[in-house]
Amino acid sequence: MKTLYAVLVTFVMAAMISSLPTPAGAQEAKVVIKMATLAPKGTAVAKAFEELASQIREKTLGEVTFKTYWGGVQGDEKDVMRKIKLGQLHGGGFMGPGLGLIVPEVRVTEIPYVFRNYEEVGYVRKKLQPDMNRLFEEKGFKVLGWMDLGFVYTFSKVPLTDLMVARKQKWWAMEGEPISQAVYQALEISPISLSISDVATSLSTNLIDCANTTPFGAVAFQWYTRFRYMTGYPSTNILGATIVKKDIWDRISPPSQKIIMEVAAAQHLKIEKATRYEDAKSIDLLRKSGIQIVKYDIKDKEMQYVFDASKKARESLVGRLYPRELLDRTMSLVEEYRKSHPSDTTVIRLDQGQ
DSSP, rough: GGGGGGGHHHHHHGGGGGOOOOOTTTOSHHHHHHEEEEOOOTTTHHHHHHHHHHHHHHHTTTSEEEEEEEETTOOSHHHHHHHTTSSSSOEEEEEHHHHHHOOGGGOOOOOOOOOOSSSHHHHHHHHHHHHHOOOOOHHTTEEEEEEEEEOOOOESSSSSOOOHHHHTTEEEETOOHHHHHHHHHTOOOOOEEEEEGGEEEEHTSOOOOOOEOOOOHHHHHGGGGOOOOSSSSOOOOEEEEEEHHHHHHHHHHHHHHHHHHHHHHHHHHHHHHHHHHHHHHHHHHHHTTTTTEEEOOOOSSSHHHHHHHHHHHHHHTTTBOOOHHHHHHHHHHHHHHHHHOOOOOOOSSSTOOO
16 A cells, blocks of 8 residues: 555655755855755754755855755656756655656565564665665665655545445555555555545545555645545555765765765654654644544454455565565565564554554
């Protein structure tokens, strides 16, 4: 159930931040990196990105600055990627689907119903990062930082109490998104493919009834006003990264490159914390707005059916999205974490105590 992408979209693409004024005494920036984002200003996440850009401008003595186009004015992730290829933009913050347009293998940590909590996600992704960084470099991109953008839940107009009810709903799937399509097929659901920008209108006109996103994504795009229910059990975790084209990265002096990577490492950790803060605030708002959280028993036969269908879906993507070896390694890393942390059985679910 991976259409969560609204989420990431909401933060990640904020990638460094706008054209900040030149500090007194500093020379005009030699390298201006043009980034694009769907993210609105004013959130804790956006402020963390602004701090990142400000520090880079200051610590490189004005050699490098970022000009960010906010609020989706440059289009969705596919539009942004096309403009990067044309040289009109240099990079941005992307979610899994956008990153997968460059390196499909990166999607392996977004397969549904695998990760239970942030610690598992962080452990596995950190182990895989060196290989992913290399794959992006081979495709001509520099990864400035990685982050998780939160867990995804399903929002609906009616309570999804069982599979029969779920199959009668009109589900949204992001256009061309392979993971969600594979999961829906395994669940015998025929989704309606739309771009993120079309979701709000489609909810208003009843073209769709259900959408998957993070709590913050539902609030940021005002989708939650069209829903009455959300699932309490998470389906997946959104991957995010800030990337720039290697050709402009190579124009930056080695000392400034080192500074940027040091600043980015620290700030992306702050961005993750800001993301969780925004999610927590959003969950509170969702509850207060009257959205009801549907509780699920993971031992229930229908939940087991969903888990089995998700496994079938991830297996179907072997050779199409990622190689067998990478999927096996990912699952082995999950088990490795669990064996070394036997007491950590936490699941990031919202229906506890309901």
